[in-house]
Amino acid sequence: MLIYVDDLLITGKNSGMIEELKTIMHGNFKIKDLGQLKYFLCIEVVRNTEGIILSQRKYALELILDSGLGNACSVSTPLEQNQKLTSSEYDMHIEHRSDELLEDTGMYQRLIGRLLYLTHTRPNIMYDVQLLSQFMQTPKKVHYEAAMRVVRYIRKSLGEGILFSNKSRPNLVAFCDSDWAACPMSRRSVTGYCVKLGDSLICWKSKKQNTISRSSAEAEYRCMASTVEELVWLRGLTKELGIEHHEPTTLYCDNQAALHIAANPVYHERTKHIEIDCHFVRDQIQKGVVCTKHVSTKEQQADIFTKGLGTNQHERLKIKLGMKDESHSPT
Template sequence: MILPEGFRSQGEHMVCRLQKSLYGLKQASRQWNAKLTEALMLAGFEQSKFDYSLFVKKKEGKMVIILVYVDDLLITRNDMDMINDLKGVLNQNFKIKDLGDLRYFLGIEILRSQEGILLNQLKYAQDIIKDTGLSKAKVALTPLEQNQKLATAEFDKVVQQHQDDKLLEDKAVYQRLIGTLIYLTHTRPDITFAVTHLSQFMQSPKQSHMEATLRVVRYIKKEPGLGIFLKAFNKHQLVAYCDSDWASCPMSRRSVSGFCVHLGDSLISWKSKKQCTISKSSAEAEYRSMAVVTSELVWLSGLFKELKISVGKPMKLFCDNKAALQIAANPVYHERTKHIEIDCHFIREKIQEGLIATEHVPTADQLADVMTKALGSQQHSHLISKLGLKKYFYTSNLRRSVERIISW
């Protein structure tokens, strides 16, 4: 190896012997994961085919589950003896430290009560508000202003609009702020669309983009402790809502898809993303959105099957577009659907198998609407309350172990 600055060689033909890497090896994380996986597999664990960071061991009706994040392990079970056996196996192979019941992990705080578990990022949100200097700013009722059209500087030059909207001198400030907000969406689905929409301007952000991002922070300031509430007692039924905003992007005219999936009354999955292709009609945009959420439902059903959780069939899929529902159920619409990719039509196969049942929902009650567009304050608040989010609460005398509640 090359001698570090300040060191001298003892001779012309002398070299250094590498005892330990100074900055880590490029393959270190991969090798660590391979070694950990090998140790768990030898201990009788099975690696999930649906989530490779998940390991499950079943024995005589008992089960222990491990979720791996680099060198941190989250463990739950329905038998304490299996936990003790697992700790012994890990002690033999690695140096481990038992941190007790899960309370704080990767910036996410876990609060427990008899009703369920609340996942929130209160401290993380407060740090964002403090770093942006908006501690005393007026709160915003919604993440984005309704009907506000944001575009890149290049697009504004072409259409000759907003010429006075200048580029930011230091775009790194905008990029860092968007990065922190993206991580906050892990427990805040109510800002998912706003953050996803603003993240597409990170290459050349303008002053209007920065103002819109600061509005998101002011919205977070309204309820910084808002988070995902997972109920202790839930129906084992997957219910999904999907929606799209047709041709909403002024630059590419692409639609935005959004969905949210509930297990009983608890929100467990959500997404907001611009579609890859231009849809010729709103029905086509909704149909593509249905195909995306169908993939998510198939994955979740497979994951629950590995965890020995029986999910009711068929899984319900709610959409507010009757034309899209008819296309999914009836393959006769040839002229309207012949240009759509074949992989989108697999939703019909899942409906025929009885895995999914589609139903119509009024637009006013479409929960996924909050994932596709900026709404008015009244409608936004209405949908957020339906999603299953709750404010920060403290229950020191009602804390229960996360393993106990999951086993329920």
């Protein structure tokens, strides 16, 4: 049972137990049974022959109209490829110039807040919103224009959401990737990963790393450690829900150097400063919790969480993540 203030969701395999729980709840509280789940906290639930699609169509439409982009042209990607955004402080101290600041800071902050909530069903804008949220204090006009581009991208397919397939096996699989020294201001790398239960996307993340990595292998390995940490937690959670994991969870990485560090028990000079991450990942591999495999960069699904991509690759990875548009989905 999921409770948010006075809204409740009840799910389970035994319909009799669900009815019994509702009877007990009704005997102690005044409740209203709204029947099968269709709408919850601005998230729409649509069932079709493939499974269940979670989307935020109504929420996205309200966001577009409030932004004044109801009649604007759509764009094919949420962020221009290779676009670098910097803070006003960086411009003044490093480049000795400053782009024009946005007069209404609150307007930008509200827009980013609304976009953050939209990432619950739109993982394909996760990286872009994560990047834009770094400039909440003193946003520039270029930041606001980039945020409005994300809104125009959302306009392209209002009913887009995540498909929870009814045909996939309940086994966990993960993809992790990093963009080395991606931040032009701090030279920190970006961690991106996603976890699937069968073919259904259940977890994703895009975040700037806490420390500076001195090589791409180190950045990838830190990303791998973060993903393994999430997998350990998810394996425990799914076990509580009755899903047993008899095989190690496969973790796909496209960096051969990071995979060699994970497989090689000998520490080299260049890996001493990431020794804790090395021990943690290897420990989970030896326990049989995870196993690492190489995947080509083109097939790396987590790539969408680390950088702005071109139109073709962005659309390709979005489909691989299991995203569907419920507006065009047969019921």
